[in-house]
Amino acid sequence: MGKVRRGLVPALAVTALLGIYAWAIAGRGVTLLRTGEPIGIALGVGVLAIPLLVIWTIWREWSLAAHVQRMADELAAADELPVDDLPRSPGGRIDRAAADEAFAVAQAQAAAAPDDWRVWYHLAFAYDAAGDRRRARATLRRAAHLHDRAQG
Numbered sequence: 001m002g003k004v005r006r007g008l009v010p011a012l013a014v015t016a017l018l019g020i021y022a023w024a025i026a027g028r029g030v031t032l033l034r035t036g037e038p039i040g041i042a043l044g045v046g047v048l049a050i051p052l053l054v055i056w057t058i059w060r061e062w063s064l065a066a067h068v069q070r071m072a073d074e075l076a077a078a079d080e081l082p083v084d085d086l087p088r089s090p091g092g093r094i095d096r097a098a099a100d101e102a103f104a105v106a107q108a109q110a111a112a113a114p115d116d117w118r119v120w121y122h123l124a125f126a127y128d129a130a131g132d133r134r135r136a137r138a139t140l141r142r143a144a145h146l147h148d149r150a151q152g
Helices: 008-033 038-077 097-114 119-130 135-152
Strands: none
Touching: 008 038, 038 119, 038 135, 097 119, 119 135
């Protein structure tokens, strides 16, 4: 059996908990539907939307994680993975000025090669180092989209 990736076990645990949550909420929605009352049916439909949203979100995040891993494997094979060599404070925080400088470089590379998934992958990690996780995730999605286009 291969090496278990560091974040896999916690991700599986959270997914299992969300699955249990979705199952419990779906049960409540079905119970409301079975009342036969218009209000109960309306509430049941609304409540059933929650587990569907949870399942869709879980699927979306696991799909992105799998795609990011495939991209990372390709970059690792080409020795092009992003390197975390930014200076840190004694407490472990990334030096803000260094992160901003690295971000500017990655952003310029993405602007120069807007269809290259590799530069977008690197830009995502620059966003993360700069503390902008929302844009990092969106940029990883763009890299994944460009990777799909490049593959096929």
